[in-house]
Amino acid sequence: MADWLAAIILGLVEGLTEFIPVSSTGHLLLAKSLMGLENEPWDTFIVMIQLGAILAVVALYFGRLWKVLIGLPGKDPAARRFAISVLLAFFPSALIGLLFHDFIKTVLFNPTVVCVSLILGGIALIALERWAPQPREHDAMKFSAKTALGVGLFQCLSIIPGVSRSGATIVGGLLLGVDKRAAAEFSFFLAIPTMVGAFGLDFWESREMLTGDVLTLIAIGFVVSFVSGLIIVKTMLDFVTKHGFAPFAWWRIAVGAVGLALLQAGLIG
Structure with missing residues (x-):
């Protein structure tokens, strides 16, 4: 398969899965394996194109985010509260990511971990649909500090490929009494610093291999x-x-089961 076509396919997979609780990284790793893209530049590629999807959130929520940004110097209480909530939620996963970045990429980035995580995460979502507590918070921009930090701690689970960053934060929000819409929306906002941080770290560590050809593929996927x-x-x-x-x-559950079947048949690995 031509590299440019692979970049388009992986870009579609990223954009279509980043904001739904199905694990964009898990789907990207499985798609990469199915296409036989096992060399290092593609591992960097799937991390760096995530920034493209994140910018979609910035574009669509620009008005609300800009209002927060210009409100911070003037000490607008609502802007300050929202900024603090996002930073509180971001900090735990940022710390874990920095400490265990190499371990995550070298040990956890494998199809078996992805497939098992997909299935277990699917079961957790089904259970929550039935037994989630009654929601108490309904505005993603007005979370309490306790709720924001709790969501951030749940996001740490997403260091395991297949768990899903959005899935972990949404599950955390639901368990902490956030309604479905607000949980999904806060997941969008939290994605901005989280994925910008991941992009910056990978860019710096992979800077020597970012040749013209690799950057062109990243631009396509982006x-x-x-x-x-x-x-x-x-x-x-x-x-x-x-x-x-x-x-x-x-x-x-379906993708995880199919993935395990393909692993068993030796079609991916």
């Missing part, structure tokens, strides 16, 4: 993930409000 991410962010909240998270749960 643009495709941005456009497809825009579509998902626009439709995600309404879909969750109407249908909940069960469809994503069953998708996770």
Whole structure:
């Protein structure tokens, strides 16, 4: 397969899965393995194109985010509260990511871990659809410090490929009494510093291998993930409000089961 076509496919996978609780990293690793893209530049590629999808959130929420940004110097209480909540939620996973970055990439980035995590995460979402506590918080920009930190601690689970960053934060939000829409929306906001940090770390560590050809492929994947991410962010909240998270749960279980079958057959590895 031509490298440019692989970049487009992986960009689509990233943009379509980053903001739904199915694990974009897990899907990217499985897709990469199916296409036989096992060399190092592609591992860096799948991390760096995630920034394209994250910029889709910035574009769609620019008005609200800009209001927060200009409100901080003037000590606007609402802006300060939102900024603190995002930073509190971001800190735990940032610390874990810095401490265990090499271990995550060398040990946990494998299809078996991904498939098992997809299935277990799907089961957890189904259980939450039935037994989630009554929501007490309904505005993603007005979380209490306790709720924000709790969501951030749940995000630490997403260091395991296949768990899903958005899935972990949404599950954490639901367990902490956040309604479905607000849990999904806060996951969008938290993705911004989290994925920018991951992008910066990988960019620095991989800077020597970022040749012209590799940067061209990253640019292709970046643009495709941005456009497809825009579509998902626009439709995600309404879909969750109407249908909940069960469809994503069953998708996770199906993909994980198919992945394990392919592993058993020796078609991926």
